[in-house]
Amino acid sequence: MRKTISILLLALATFAALFLGNFPALASHTHRGEEIFSHHCAACHLGGGNIVIYEKNLHLSALVKHHMNSINAIAHQVKHGKKAMxxxxxxxxxxxxxxxxxxxxxxxxxxx
Structure with missing residues (x-):
């Protein structure tokens, strides 16, 4: 019984360290992202819009429609650009x- 409890406590501690401990890092990650967005992207994408091609805005419905609703897809677009981007x-x-x-x-x- 003690061995089972020890294993459960170890699993719980591991889970907490891996997942719960990262929230402050994620918060600062998006804060830096906001600064970068303001400096490099907001001129065309203020408030999630798009002043060049309205349909290609950054609202969730448009991201889903254009298969851009993941960090990897967005990062690829930012890195490599496409047409007016x-x-x-x-x-x-x-x-x-x-x-x-x-x-x-x-x-x-x-x-x-």
Whole structure:
């Protein structure tokens, strides 16, 4: 019985360390993403909009429609660009691109 309790406590501690301990890091991750977005993206995407191609805005419904509703998909678009969207590879680090992608997805889920 004690062995079972010890294993359960160890599993609970591991889960807490891996998942619950990361929330402050995620919060700062999206805060830096917000700063990057404000500096590099807001001119065209203020409030999740798109002043160039309205339908390609950053609202969740548009992201889903265009298969851009993941951090990886958004980061790829930011990094490589497409049509009117400039590529930020070489201007932003991979880490900065991931931060802004996280921020965009978080804001889209919140409704901007």
């Amino acid at each position: 400039p590529a930020y590879k070489g201007h932003l680090s991979d880490h900065q691109i991931e931060e802004v992608a996280s921020y965009v997805l978080k804001q889209a889920r919140k409704g901007w």
